Amino acid sequence: MDAKKRKALEAAGWKFGDAADFLGMSDEEKQLLDARVEMAIAVRRLREAMNLSQTDLALRLKTSQPRVAKIERAAPDVSFDQLFRAYTAVGGRVVVESKPRRMKFELQGAS
């Protein structure tokens, strides 16, 4: 992990003793963390593309502006479920294919 990423994660509320701790994360944890961060970034990008404020999105999600702020930095107390809902609420799509079976979390209006 580069310093930049670690700094961003710590800003988001994640705690690391040092880089070795991160390297010691299980593969599952790393994949989950990556997916969370990607989805959070996507939420912000899509929201801004729609010219919605955090307050606007909060209304759609039936939550508060402060929670949207947390969602967009993938804070530790934001579940993947909530990230997912926010993501789809701003136009993110999920495609489930069968052969080969896979799930794609697609961003509309990709960069």
Add this chain to the structure above:
Amino acid sequence: MDAKKRKALEAAGWKFGDAADFLGMSDEEKQLLDARVEMAIAVRRLREAMNLSQTDLALRLKTSQPRVAKIERAAPDVSFDQLFRAYTAVGGRVVVESKPRRMKFELQGAS
């Protein structure tokens, strides 16, 4: 929603007043529920392909066999986060592409 799917969901612990209630779900909720169910199915299929018992997987996830049973039916009190960890623990992979930006939740050894 067909009766079969609804039956499966109810068996998993989800509650529906009637089909209209389900149709009344927001798009986000439907996408999330679908993704959860797909991931749960994937966990079971991959686990069995690896010849692991629920107890074996529970050890890897540092949880209990009963919880794995819940994970595999995408019970309402199982978070997407936990589903995700289980999924990756049995070989599921996440690929994040940049152009176009999308996330794929890929099943290894797909059917």
Add this chain to the structure above:
DNA sequence: TTGATGTATACTGAATATGGTATACACTGA
């Protein structure tokens, strides 16, 4: 500077998810 708008941080009580345990059920082979 002031007010308006958008975003971030901190705190709380309530709701939900989690691990752990006990136990029931299903299937198989001896």
Add this chain to the structure above:
DNA sequence: TCAGTGTATACCATATTCAGTATACATCAA
């Protein structure tokens, strides 16, 4: 039938996530 293995259901105590609120900070226009 019985023992062994794998899976499902039920319950509880604890931990985590949540909405709601207050408030701080940032930017911009008048």
